[in-house]
Amino acid sequence: MIDGTAVLIPSQSMTTIQRIDPRFRLLAAFFLIITAVTFSSWQPIAILIVIAAILTGFAKPDWPRTVKMVLAMDGFILVMLAMLPFTVSGQPFLTLWGLQASFEGLFQAVLIGLKANATILVLIALVGGMDAIMLGRGLQGLYIPAKLITLFMFTIRYIDVLRREYLRLRLSMRARGFAAGNNRHSWRSIGYLLGMLLVRSHERSERILWAMKCRGYHGHMHFGALPRRQSRDYCFAAAVLILAGFLIGLEVACPPLG
């Protein structure tokens, strides 16, 4: 859950990866993910997963939560992956209830599963430890439009505010004996709850605008300047490039799966 305190306050723990310039981390994550998604053999993706998992261990010591995140994502795509062997035609290896499962489909499912896991682990390892302010500064350093970053920062802040508002409204519904069931009354009531949330947030944004104007708001967030790029940032970039080169070499050397 995003709660304001967790992502808005600059994070205190500074592991090696967290000391690296956010611009470099964002670019590295983006580069590695794009590279991994285009691979067609499993070996380089598996190695990337292992490396990202080790890095995650250093970057985010909260293992149970990380594992839960990865498993939640895997559970989400499981149905789609389980169907693939049956829908791809090819060499059958298993017949289940009159349906044939093909090796080609199995390989494709394995490949998609590996890529999804590699992506999530690279993200957690390189970007996951960033707080929102760091992320905003990093994005700004990469010439993402200031308006988009402002919207991003404001939204992060308001999500927490509105979640509290939602829980308050939900509590008052419960106090009046509401329990969500499978009927039109429940759906309509939740619709009203959503409508009320919209109305209240509209009102609130009005007050926020005036308060911000009083404090000289003129369109975008201000971030402190990023620290100067240091030698460790360049070392990190070089390491990522070497890793990518190694993975690409492996991709060329290994036969494509399937």
Add this chain to the structure above:
Amino acid sequence: MHIVDGALSSEVIVTGAVLGVVGVGYGLRKIDIDAMPRVAMMSAVFFVASLIHVPVGPTSAHLIVNGLAGLMLGWAIFPAIFVGLLLQAIFFGFGGITVLGVNTINIALPGFVMWLVISPIIARTDGKMLLMAGFVAGAGAIGLSSMLVGLSLAASGQEFITTAKLVVASHIPVMVVEGILTAAALHLVKKVRPVMLEPAGVLRSAT
């Protein structure tokens, strides 16, 4: 509704990214300085809504309400949805990075279409007609979204066609629930704060 990294072909990913950049870019231009907190509030509302689970038949589904989001935000739905998806990808690891463009279009475009078609009607009607329009906007946006998800999968490979059909079929009950929900929410907003439902009402000041 999300598609993960690695499932789509590069043509689909690039198409989605290009369309996404156009939508987000034009949407951002429509947000002036004064509208920024309002749009951010709305995108936060829809982010929180996506955490609400409602019972649908034997299971439960989380809300998407992209129809309602479209009616409220107009063009600004593209950046609002993009920001929500980016947040999910970075802080929850959910969704994906290379598919951000595709996912943004799949969710935001139907809402935007509903804004084009339905919001002129909503500004004028009341009562039963308003509820009907709300239902059509809510159900139609989900229907279109699931079709777009199915289409992006089917365009990536023949083998996904069964999955694509399943995606569309499994969203039919969600369509009904979201339709009822959107109608109710619109009904309340129209009663309490009609100015929000005027064309681009959310982007303008209430006073």
